[in-house]
Structure formats: C-alpha cells, structure tokens
Amino acid sequence: xxxxxxxxxxxxxxxxxxxxxxxxxxxxxxxxxxxxxxxxxxxxxxxxxxxxxxxxxxxxxxxxxxxxxxxxxxxxxxxxxxxxxxxxxxxxxxxxxxxxxxxxxxxxxxxxxxxxxxxxxxxxxxxxxxxxxxxxxxxxxxxxxxxxxxxxxxxxxxxxxxxxxxxxxxxxxxxxxxxxxxxxxxxxxxxxxxxxxxxxxxxxxxxxxxxxxxxxxxxxxxxxxxxxxxxxxxxxxxxxxxxxxxxxxxxxxxxxxxxxxxxxxxxxxxxxxxxxxxxxxxxxxxxxxxxxxxxxxxxxxxxxxxxxxxxxxxxxxxxxx
Numbered sequence: 601x602x603x604x605x606x607x608x609x610x611x612x613x614x615x616x617x618x619x620x621x622x623x624x625x626x627x628x629x630x631x632x633x634x635x636x637x638x639x640x641x642x643x644x645x646x647x648x649x650x651x652x653x654x655x656x657x658x659x660x661x662x663x664x665x666x667x668x669x670x671x672x673x674x675x676x677x678x679x680x681x682x683x684x685x686x687x688x689x690x691x692x693x694x695x696x697x698x699x700x701x702x703x704x705x706x707x708x709x710x711x712x713x714x715x716x717x718x719x720x721x722x723x724x725x726x727x728x729x730x731x732x733x734x735x736x737x738x739x740x741x742x743x744x745x746x747x748x749x750x751x752x753x754x755x756x757x758x759x760x761x762x763x764x765x766x767x768x769x770x771x772x773x774x775x776x777x778x779x780x781x782x783x784x785x786x787x788x789x790x791x792x793x794x795x796x797x798x799x800x801x802x803x804x805x806x807x808x809x810x811x812x813x814x815x816x817x818x819x820x821x822x823x824x825x826x827x828x829x830x831x832x833x834x835x836x837x838x839x840x841x842x843x844x845x846x847x848x849x850x851x852x853x854x855x856x857x858x859x860x861x862x863x864x865x866x867x868x869x870x871x872x873x874x875x876x877x878x879x880x881x882x883x884x885x886x887x888x889x890x891x892x893x894x895x896x897x898x899x900x901x902x903x904x905x906x907x908x909x910x911x912x913x914x915x916x917x918x919x920x921x
Contacts, residue, residue: 651920652678652861655723655730655738657711658800661745661849668712670726672744672800672816675734677920683865684873686920687820688734689813691879694888695899696729697907704906706899711743720851733879735913740854748849749800750793755845756830756838758792759822761799767815769802791819817876824874833863877919885915 658672673690692708705713710726712718723741731738753759767784774780775794782798791799800816832838881888881900889903902908 652680652739653736654678655727655741657723657726657741657743658749659711659743659745660801661747662718664746666712667718668715668720670708670711670743673707673726673730675730675736675738677736678862678865680861680865682873683869684875685865685869686875686877687817688916688919689816689876689878690730690733691813691888691900693898693900694733694879695891695896695901695906696733699725699728704896706896723853733909733912734916735909736916740858741852742854743851745849745851746797746801748846750797751845751849752793752842753791753796753823754793755841756823756826756832758790759796759819759826760788760790761818761822762788763818767799767802769798772798772802813878813880817878821871821874821876824869824871828871875919877915879912879915887912887915 654676656672656674656676657670659668659670661667671692673692675688677686677688690707692706694707695704696707697704698713707726707729710729711723714722714725720743727738727741763784763786766786769782772782774782775798782802784799796819800819802815827833830838832842879887881890887903888900890898890900892898902912904911
C-alpha cells in the first residue's frame with residue numbers, strides 16, 4: 601500500500617492527500633475473552649455518490665514504541681458537489697470487538713493486529729470497524745507517519761496556532777531543550793515541525809485525549825490557512841516541497857484518478873466549508889461513557905451499550921447531511 605509509482609503519479613496523489621491530511625492533520629496487547637453481546641443487525645453503510653469518505657490514521661512511526669498504534673483516527677467526508685470537507689474524529693480508547701472472535705480490544709490496536717510483522721499491508725480490521733461505528737462506507741485509507749507530518753510542517757514554513765490558555769505537558773520534552781517540559785503560552789504560538797508533532801501528541805489536560813483531538817483540529821485548520829496563504833496547490837516549488845516531505849512517510853490506496861478529482865477542491869475550498877466533529881462524552885452530544893476494569897484498564901464505550909452504535913450513526917448523519 602506504500603507509494604511505489606513513478607514521480608509524476610506520486611506527486612499528483614500526494615498533492616491531493618496533503619489537503620486531506622490537513623483537515624483530518626498519529627504490539628497489540630493480549631486481552632481476555634469476554635462474553636460477546638448480541639449485536640443489532642447493521643444497515644448498509646450510508647453511500648451518497650457525491651461524497652467521498654476517507655479514513656485518515658496517524659501512527660507514531662517505526663522509531664517509536666507501538667509503531668502502528670493509530671492514536672489519530674478521522675473520517676474525512678468530502679462533498680465535491682457542495683465543496684465541503686467535514687472531519688469526524690474518533691478516540692483511541694474506544695473498546696471494540698475483534699471481528700470473528702470473542703475478544704475485545706481498544707480500537708487503536710486493530711492496525712497492529714492486521715499487520716503483526718509491523719509492515720503496513722492490510723487495513724481490513726480497522727476499516728471495517730470504522731464503517732460499523734460510523735455507518736459510512738470508507739472509500740480510501742490514508743496512514744500518516746508522525747515523522748512525515750513533522751517534515752511536512754517544516755516544508756510549508758511552520759504554522760501559527762492560537763491557544764486560549766497555556767499548554768503544559770510534563771510527559772513530553774521540549775524539542776528545543778530535552779531538560780524542559782513541553783510548554784506553549786496562551787495566545788499565538790509559532791510551531792515548527794518538531795513543536796507541531798509535540799502539540800498534536802500532548803494529552804495532559806482535564807479531558808485527556810479529547811483535548812488532544814481539539815489540538816489536532818486547531819492545528820489542521822492552521823495548516824489549511826497556511827496552504828491557502830502560500831497558494832500551495834498552484835506553486836510548482838511548494839508542490840515539490842510538499843511531495844518531498846511526505847515521500848516515504850505516507851501509506852495509501854489512493855490512485856492518480858482520485859488525486860485529479862480532488863485537486864479542484866484543493867484550489868478553491870472556502871474555510872467556511874471546513875467542519876470538525878468528535879465522537880466523545882461531553883455536551884452537546886454525549887455519545888460515550890468511560891469505564892475501568894482489570895481486563896482493559898481505562899476505556900470508552902457507547903453510553904447505550906458496548907458495540908451499540910445507533911446514536912453515533914444518528915449524530916454523524918445529522919452532522920454530514
């Protein structure tokens with residue numbers, strides 16, 4: 601699934617995927633068997649032929665522990681007719697059933713289970729589970745390595761992000777000084793690639809991973825604004841920089857035809873047509889609840905029952921349509 605086509609084809613696909621990543625924006629543990637609940641039959645996944653649904657997964661990369669843990673999961677809905685992009689984020693701690701087994705596991709482990717040799721060749725388990733959760737048909741999968749994301753941010757000259765309050769994470773080191781903890785002041789902050797990677801990984805806040813998801817949304821909107829400012833999709837020099845930054849760090853089943861279809865949207869998209877939503881446990885749409893057990897530790901599940909996604913389906917439908 602890794603890029604292996606020629607330079608020109610790769611360039612066209614990477615240009616389109618850079619837009620998608622800009623809006624969506626990182627070894628499976630043994631689990632005990634539990635009783636499988638009776639699951640409601642699923643309707644066929646929603647399919648609007650004017651839409652394209654792209655699953656964007658972020659992984660920490662092969663220099664990290666748990667290199668295939670998908671700590672970033674977004675379904676990016678692109679409506680070419682309306683020129684809109686709507687992104688739906690899912691939390692990494694959602695407990696899910698492993699297909700054709702009586703086992704449960706946190707959803708961010710599914711890519712590792714599909715690829716036990718730690719070489720990305722399959723995405724079946726996580727793709728099918730995301731379809732079940734969202735009731736959306738996934739057309740394509742994009743997997744972003746954190747190193748590639750860092751190089752991409754540097755390639756576009758860094759970004760500016762506004763924070764309503766200071767961000768301090770005692771679990772992350774300052775990339776400019778390993779002896780200091782990661783800290784960003786309230787107000788505007790300039791982020792280069794290293795700081796941007798820390799920013800999207802930071803989860804030390806009252807709402808944990810959901811704060812991190814909000815940071816990802818803020819950063820990806822900043823990326824979009826920077827790309828528009830640079831006229832990135834019409835500048836040959838900038839296009840080559842973007843291509844070079846992602847080369848070797850992006851995995852996808854996209855093809856050249858897909859890239860051509862998305863390029864007009866990349867050039868003309870209005871920021872007002874970019875929307876974000878999160879499957880979470882807070883108002884105004886509390887869809888999940890948290891739990892803690894000896895088997896799984898901390899995890900999230902639908903508030904109406906494990907593996908019951910009907911409320912999530914309704915929320916997503918109303919958000920998109």
